[in-house]
Amino acid sequence: MISTDNIRNGVNVDQLVGTIEAVQGNPELAKFEFRAKTDWIEGGHCRTSAKGFYGVCQEDETRQETFTMEADHPEVLLGKDKAPTPAEIVLHGLGSCLTGALMYHAAAHGIDIECMETKLEGNCDLHGFLGLDPNVRKGFEGINVTFKVKSDATEEQLLELAKFSPVYDIVTNPTPVSINFAK
């Protein structure tokens, strides 16, 4: 029997179209909540775990694995260099989200992507983090992203598709963060 799955860029286009139609029929299906728990180990070394999430009107029961991710700092930033820095983790989140968004939306538009790699650079000035100059921001002053994509689509088209990325939105626009203390 021949498979009739409509796969483009590794994305199941039938399932993607089905998801869009389902959300159009019931807007509540589109609400997702992602969660993580970060445990402090020592200094700037942490371990985060992520498993449960909410989506399509229910708590997820399909994910089997609890994903763990670590963060640390190199020696020059007073760490033991056991894991990437939070700054590099943000670049990873941005790079993978831009890539995923481009692939999903390209698939929906019938655009084939042969291969893709993305370089990311984020610049910061420690005067901000160290509290030495209130006019210097603590985070990245800016992020440079360079796409290397093999596709028949134009760069303008690909850029437009990538910008559907949720993490691109989180980084480029203000996202409210509310911090509370557990009693």
Added chain:
Amino acid sequence: MISTDNIRNGVNVDQLVGTIEAVQGNPELAKFEFRAKTDWIEGGHCRTSAKGFYGVCQEDETRQETFTMEADHPEVLLGKDKAPTPAEIVLHGLGSCLTGALMYHAAAHGIDIECMETKLEGNCDLHGFLGLDPNVRKGFEGINVTFKVKSDATEEQLLELAKFSPVYDIVTNPTPVSINFAK
């Protein structure tokens, strides 16, 4: 021989004070560039590597390991659930950065932290990512962070220290992202 290292919360306070003094003496030391490279695997599955970075006026030569990090999506989001989502990766970056910032600045202020864990929740509505409603944002509508900290310091003090976090700044304030294509 008794060690005279001044360690608080796992942070070498003498080295931290030395870093601050060095930066005050030569502002160029404070400029850092972090880098990552994201390779597309298939669909929304990527692998990012991070090793080299620039800081204290030179290319780093101390880091031995190339850190690799993956991202994927659960089945309900058309992935194979091989790794956390970019959304969860951002929560990891934020949780570990808030924790590290709190620890470093607490150490500098002579505040002991006995233990700390952080829960993070990020909410989003797929109408944004799917392009179904231009008024719905693509990223998180908001992130809720809950600290559980054992310390003699007040919650107000701890919150003030955590907000030195670079990733907190990146998420809550607009960070310019420039995207180009490699020739």
